[in-house]
Amino acid sequence: MIEIKNIYKSFDKLKVLTGASIKVEPHQVVVVLGPSGSGKTTMLRCINFLERADSGELTVGDMTVDFAKVKKKEIHEIRKKVGFVFQNYNLFANKTALQNVMHGLIVVKKMSKEEARKKAEDALAWVRLSDKVDYYPSQLSGGQQQRVGIARAIALEPEIILFDEPTSALDPELIEETLEVMKNVAKRGITMLVVTHELSFAQDIADKVIFMDGGVVIEEGTPDEIFNNPKEERTKQFLSRIIAAKSFDAGK
């Protein structure tokens, strides 16, 4: 379970998060939607302390910390419980696909090399990359790199995996393969918090959809509630704009 209460974050004078609160239950898939600059990525990064929130409260599993006075050790503990999939994949450039997945298992989970290798190979097979285990990131396509990124996160068996716009740096034809893998992650019952612009993913997979704008949560509900009966005016506006853009794309 993961819960954020009243998170605030500003970069200098720019207020990015102004009291957003969200909650993700175990085995839930929660999708966060919202226009650029609404703070959704920043919020995700704050959960993993890649960004330091100014104030608020974070609960991950049995740990609760205050963003304003969190200790180094607690940050480290939380990071071990949370997986992260980056928009730009961020695979370790000096390591092969297999080593990328193995490394955390050895260094963080203290597994033996053989055990880690076995587990990493399984994870890569699961994202259908068994034939690419010895390739370096620079030798893989974007979609393949992102699948390695997902395998790396899954292998560590975190309590939740955060996805930060995992498909937005990908070519259209590579988006499908990545979404497919993410759907399989969801089917495995792994708790996911996903920031994305892929409405179809939200519609098909999400248990809950959260709409953010201006640093706060505007509306949340089931995909059906959000997509078919949005209550807030801003949600309606946002959805109609995205859908218009999509159908324009499709019409081309």
Add this chain to the structure above:
Amino acid sequence: MIQEKYFMICLQAAISKIPRNLLMCFVTLGICVVLGMLAALLRTYRLPVISKLLDVFIALCKAFPANLILLICIMVYTYKFNDFAAFFHLKMSIRDVNLIYIAVIGLTIVSFPGISEVLRSGLIAIPRGQFEAGYAVGMTAFQTFRDIIFPQMFRVVIPPLTNSILSLLKMTALVNVMGVSDILKSATDAATESYAYLEAYTAAALVFWVLGIVIEQISKMLEKYFAKSVKQIA
């Protein structure tokens, strides 16, 4: 013009000092890399007071000519060593210290800024995402640096660091200003009787040339080895 007999004598004398020049070069390099890495990290992470001090110190070090620093070092050493030993209660006299160590100190002062800058350029060349990926996997800052950042950084700095090593090696020929016998000094010493100085200089040049080629080749091999992760299967 060049007489082979004298040339061979000088060459032999020059070759006999190769270990000494290499020792000075690589001991200095080792110290510079450790200190330079520390300085680069401090300056990159911008610790308030220390990084400012380092900036000033490095700017100063950069400005001095190498032989001037060596001369200052040997002067300070000859006039002040006994006071220094007394202050730290060392039971050493000035004769117990090998001048090579003083030369290493001088060379370190001269090469430290350059090497530190080379390492810093390597450090800032690594995308932020690599650090973040390490943290996100659950590694500590130290583990991330050791396993992810440093290996990538090393690859980036091999070519400029090779330059630094080469100029450091050439600088070891300056230590004769402080009375340390090196490749060049030893070759010219061997020529004093015969006045075959051209032979002596040529012999010393040949030795430095070969050393330079060897270092360059080693660097190329390292570069190739570390490039495997960035090579595309074109």
